[in-house]
Amino acid sequence: MFDRVNILGIGVSAVNMEQALGRIDEWVKAGKRDYVCVCPVHSVMECRRSEEVRRIFNSAGMVTPDGMPVVWVARWSGFPHVSRVYGPDLMLAEMARSLASGHRHFFYGGGPGVAARLADMMQKRFPGIAIAGVYEPPFAPLDELCTPATADVINSARPDVVWVGMSSPKQDRWMARMRPMLDAPVLIAVGAAFDFHSGAVRQAPPWMQRSGLEWAFRLATEPRRLWRRYLVDNPWFLWELALQKTGIKKFELA
Numbered sequence: 001m002f003d004r005v006n007i008l009g010i011g012v013s014a015v016n017m018e019q020a021l022g023r024i025d026e027w028v029k030a031g032k033r034d035y036v037c038v039c040p041v042h043s044v045m046e047c048r049r050s051e052e053v054r055r056i057f058n059s060a061g062m063v064t065p066d067g068m069p070v071v072w073v074a075r076w077s078g079f080p081h082v083s084r085v086y087g088p089d090l091m092l093a094e095m096a097r098s099l100a101s102g103h104r105h106f107f108y109g110g111g112p113g114v115a116a117r118l119a120d121m122m123q124k125r126f127p128g129i130a131i132a133g134v135y136e137p138p139f140a141p142l143d144e145l146c147t148p149a150t151a152d153v154i155n156s157a158r159p160d161v162v163w164v165g166m167s168s169p170k171q172d173r174w175m176a177r178m179r180p181m182l183d184a185p186v187l188i189a190v191g192a193a194f195d196f197h198s199g200a201v202r203q204a205p206p207w208m209q210r211s212g213l214e215w216a217f218r219l220a221t222e223p224r225r226l227w228r229r230y231l232v233d234n235p236w237f238l239w240e241l242a243l244q245k246t247g248i249k250k251f252e253l254a
Helices: 018-029 039-049 051-058 068-076 089-101 112-124 148-156 170-182 193-198 206-209 216-223 221-231 233-245
Strands: 004-007 010-013 034-039 061-064 104-109 130-135 161-166 184-189
Touching: 004 034, 004 233, 010 039, 010 051, 010 161, 018 061, 018 089, 018 104, 018 184, 018 216, 034 039, 034 221, 039 051, 039 068, 051 148, 061 068, 089 161, 089 184, 089 193, 104 112, 112 130, 112 161, 112 193, 130 148, 130 170, 148 170, 161 170, 161 193, 170 184, 216 221
Parallel strands: 010 061, 034 061, 034 184, 104 130, 104 161, 161 184
Antiparallel strands: 004 010
C-alpha cells in the first residue's frame, strides 16, 4: 500500500503518475477489484461536507492528488516525490500504456454523445487501443443508475478498466455502489476528462495547470456552474488547512 497524506481527514495517496499507472497494472494482472478516486480541492471539501463521501474516498484503493494544491500539501508533508495525477492526464497515460499491456477500456458517463465521441477520439489518438464499450446513462438519481442491468451491460463487455465520467461526488458514490456488481478489476472516476478529451469543453492551458491556476480558467468558462466550488471551497480549504497545520484542529481519517 502507498503512504497516505492526511489532508483534512482524507487519505490522499502519496503517488506520482508512474506509481499510479503501476498500481492499475498490478490490479488488472491480479484480477483485484478496486476503485480510484481523483482528489482536487473540491473533492476534499465534498468529503468535509459528507461523512458518506469521506468514507468512500478513504476506502478507495487509491486517491490520487488531482490538483496542484493537494500536491503541494503532500510535498510539504514529507513526500517530495508526489506529482499531480490529474484525471484527464491519467486517462491519456493509461491509454498509451495499454497499447503494450492490452488493457480493455469501458467509458461510462458523459452527456449525450460524449462517451461515444471520447471512444472515437481515443481510437484515433491511440490506434489499436481496445475499447470494450461505452454507456451514456440518463440524468437520473443513483438508485436508478446503480442497477444489476447496468452491471450486466458493463460485465458483458469484459473491460479491465471502467472510466466513470460524472460530476463529483456522484461519480464516486456510483463506483462505491457498483463495485460489488462489476467484474472489471479497476474503476476510475475522472469527471471532466470525458468533456475535455471529447472536445465538449475547453481545457486550461498547460501553464495554468502547472501553476495551480486551472480553477481560474474553469471559473471563467463556466461561472454559473462552478462559482461555488471555487469561490467558497478554495478559501474554506485554506482556512481549515491552516487549522490542521497549526494543530488547532484535528482531522481523523475515517
